Amino acid sequence: MAKQYIAAQSVETALKRRGENSAFLAGGTEINRLNSAVEADTLISIRRLDELKKVEAQGDFIYVGALCTFQQALEEDVIPEWFKEACRFMASRTKRNMATVGGNVAVKRTDSYLIPTLIAVGAGLKIETADGTKECSVLDYTEGLTCCDGLITCICLPKNPGFVKSVRFANTAQSHAYLTVAFAAKDLDHIEMAAAVKNGGIYHLTDLAAAMMKDHDVSEETLVNMVYECEGAVFPTDMFGGEKYKRYLLGVAAAGLLADAKKGGLA
């Protein structure tokens, strides 16, 4: 547990107090949890920053404040169903009342509820830093390419990403997912996919998407074999299952998502 608690009254003061061995505290479901990966002596609570709870549609985007809880997201009319689908992966209502969308992205867990979907749709982030406001994609943020020390203030969802669907595999609804796969496509020539493999990594599945775009009728077997042969991703054999199983599952899930997209009228 942290030794010091600070309640920030503004984004600016939160950033000012951020120093060595400190972390921003949002919903608390990760940082205050048993065996949390986040270690910090000082927690800077941003809970009272109401401006970070706002959800609004503007232009081509829906801006979801980082402090919007999973449950709030489910209750907001403006938030699209595909994002709600990812929020529902967090099965516990009590936890959904607490956990924030920004927090889930910030901790970059390999069993993240939201990140695969956000990468697939090309979602962006607004991040406040000591040097001002920065914008980046969720993919860049996840890969550590941009402003990881800043404070995520907003997730920017594209308003019209086309067909979007995500699937999650876990032992039980409350267990950590060992594989989450997300698919987004405006049409069959513009497909994006991402996956989170627990204890493996978060992957932007460009090769799988390319294969689908190249051959809209690509077979499940082909996709499975592609994942079997993929050397760039780690599929650990662990308590959740073997490497081969997880690779197979990703291939099958990808094929299933493509089939669903076609059934959904995507041409």
Next chain:
Amino acid sequence: MITCIINGRERHLDVDPAMRLREMLVQEGHYCVRDSDDAEGFCGSDTVLVDGVPVFSNLVLAGEVEGCEIITPDALGDCRHLTIVQQAMIDAGVVGSAYNAPAAALLLTWLLEHNPAPTKEDIKDALSGIFIRDAGYEHYYLAVELALEKMKDGGYKTTTAPSFRDECKIIGKPAQKIDGPTLVAGERAFVEDYVDDDTCHMVVLRSPHASAYINSIDTSEAEKVDGVEKIITAYNCPDVYYMQAGQGNPEPSPHDRRLFNFKVRHVGDRVAAVIADTLEAAIKARDLIKVDYDVQPAVFTVEEAMAEGAPLVHNGPIEFGVGAPDDLDEYNALQGDAREGKIFYPFPLHADIHKNIAASNKGGIGDVEKAFAESDAVVEHTYQTSQIQHTPLETHICFAKMDAGRLTVIASTQVPYHVRRIVGWVTGLPENQIHVIKKRVGGGYGAKQDILIEDLTAYAAFVTGKPVLAHNTREEEFIANSTRHPMRVHVKMSGNKDGKITGIYMEVCANTGPYGNHCLTVPMNSCSKTLPLFKVDNMAYDLKVYYTNIPPAGAYQGYGTPKGTYGLMMAMAELADKLGIDYKDMVLKNHVEEGYMLEILKGLGEGREGNVVPVGSCGLKEAVEQGCEMIEWGKKEESDDPDWKIGKGFAMIMQGSGLPGLDHAEAIAKMETDGTVILNSGGADIGTGLDTISAKIVSEIMCLPMEKISVISGDTDSCAFDTGSYASSGTFFSGNASYVATKKLKEMVLKEASLQMDEDVADLDVRAPGEVYSKKTGAVLTYGDLSHAAVAGDGRGQVIAHGTYITTNSSIPYGAHFAQVAVNVKTGEIKVQKFYALQDAGTPINPEVALCQMYGAALKSIGHSLYEDMILDEDGRCVNANMTDYGVPMISEQPDDFKAVLIDVNDAYGPFGAKSISEIACNGAAPAIGIAIHDAVGIWLRDWPMTPEKVLKALGKI
């Protein structure tokens, strides 16, 4: 300073803002805000409302609630003024062990305040963050329905449960569980609520190695930590060998351990205990202890343990109470390092520690080899089961202190008298100097049949003279507790084309882990509670139990039966498939029925010869036939999605009702001076409603309202001996003791009344609301007047009756569990769409509670069958020793169509015809699901948990 409103009252609290909110609330007296998962955000015991929203208070810091309004579960009604929701929960039967009942009441109250007409999905959503292990979730839907009816119409329209025995007024009828109000209101009930302020904390240093000798332990730096009272290790603990199983004395388990040993035998084994005046000091000191280990090779599976030249888990000298073999000296000449310690067998268990065999047994009836040779078909397969944790919401806890020169042990236990005996062994105190008090038990399931922390906590209090508290972390529950034995059940079964089974052979290899708690009896149970389901002349069993270095195994609800049932029922389905016979027809052709003599039981006693008895009351056939109708057996279901295939399966099940010839129960019924009755029951109510059963028995026999009856139980000072709540003995043995005592009380009351009324006893009887009346003269004497006169200075003394119950009769509960599953042939996912549990429980004395126990046990066993599995790494370390990674079924996992049905059978021996109810409900899920999976996709999964990965492998997909 934190300013907030707690339950409507503004509070200004001088607390560290970095403290967890739960800790702050408990500090302020809201102790029903509990912790089951060490702040994992899983179980929901810590649920409160902050600004009207349910949150896990362990995941909120105190500073976060500045200016907020907090509602805790104790803000609802107290036990005398229950809210409609709290009362509905009791009436629906969901308030069992009830550790999470207050939190669930808060969530349902919150739900109904925000949504006065919730759908099933809304209720599911509201309860999605709360873990209920005892009662399942099905009757929570009923509780909401009842509450809504009462809110709207002032009363219930819906029946809470079926009623049984028209001739009885309260037996077999839904009625309020007597501890329900206290439990649902979140009032003091559990051990943690009774800990003194000046209590020391004890923590245990545990072994990081699966097998190692201890070369030395350096406690010098640890002892310098301010507040440390005592450090106990193998070097200063009593040289007393015992075992931790709470079984009848002499136990059918080896005495193969001391409080601390010089050899550690599993990751998590005890190395040292630190007692200090604060938890922080104890932990700090523990972390300063230096241990020099001599690491030894380890074995983790029965295959490794039985291999030639395998490392030996125990290799010291052995001793016997009775029955020592002639070659004992030669055997002991082979002993290893002196640090191995010794083993004492109260009587022979057919062990051979030089082969890692902790116990063995074999026997049978008829000639199985001949049967196999002469049959039309034979199947032979091996079925493997995994290591499973009980996961009670209340982790193991014990508070012990010296009180007026005596040792008082306040425990959450199923076996108060066994606790007293074993604490007596460890401390050297006689039983009259030890007082064990069982408080409400927040989930037992067999885990609290073992004396896992009471031995050490009581010794620590005794040796320091200080009050001492020990409370397991959730991780300790996994690594230093008891678990379900992993087992390998090899079955060979033969049959003929007419569907008749001709021979059954079971070879059981069980993994008991490092110590032998229940090592003989759990595997025996996998035969003794399964083979007697079959009307087969040729049956044989051969069981061996191996020591290994996995976390300890022990008693678990169902004992060995779920594993034996899995093997036998799957084998029967495979045999039916091979013979081309419908499985249902084969079941109906081969199951036992009333009057069939169970010869197979002769060799299946608990370490002694078993009782051969005929089948008594038996609702097996009715359960099978009714279940087949409900699930439409034989009708093939089709999914709209071609990837999902649907199949059906079922399994016959049985258990026991205590251990005839071994179990023993006593009760004392006292009529107080105002005519009310206090029943002192030796039985241990672990949330199952046993105290309510005793109260109902008194009410029925004495024609006395329930509110005029109190039951005091589980207190070794005020109650008489009872072997405890295990082996499904509560209702049958402890209930029968209450029955015998109350019958005697009635006789004594009538006798006293005949003297006071000057009438013949034969002319008198009792009637409501608690009076004696003369059938001849019409004269009436109230119990109050009678009892007052009996103690009025010139009376004949208080009317007190003592009942003892022992028997050699068996009252066997039977049943059948049915599953309909959908299996995805692409992903291997398995969904249990329907689950029907049909059970003959004799007369269910508390029918609404009985149904919830069935739901709870069946849901638990669905979890065991599909995902629950303790996974060890190559060093024997459990890698999923937390709730999230381990995975347990919650409301999301409950089958959409879930039904529990009580088959109406009246038993000859149980109190008012009752048999046991809950353990048996653990037995059917694995085979029912396994057979259904085969029906769906044509594969036999012979290894539980039956995971998607195993499905895909069996389908040849990976």
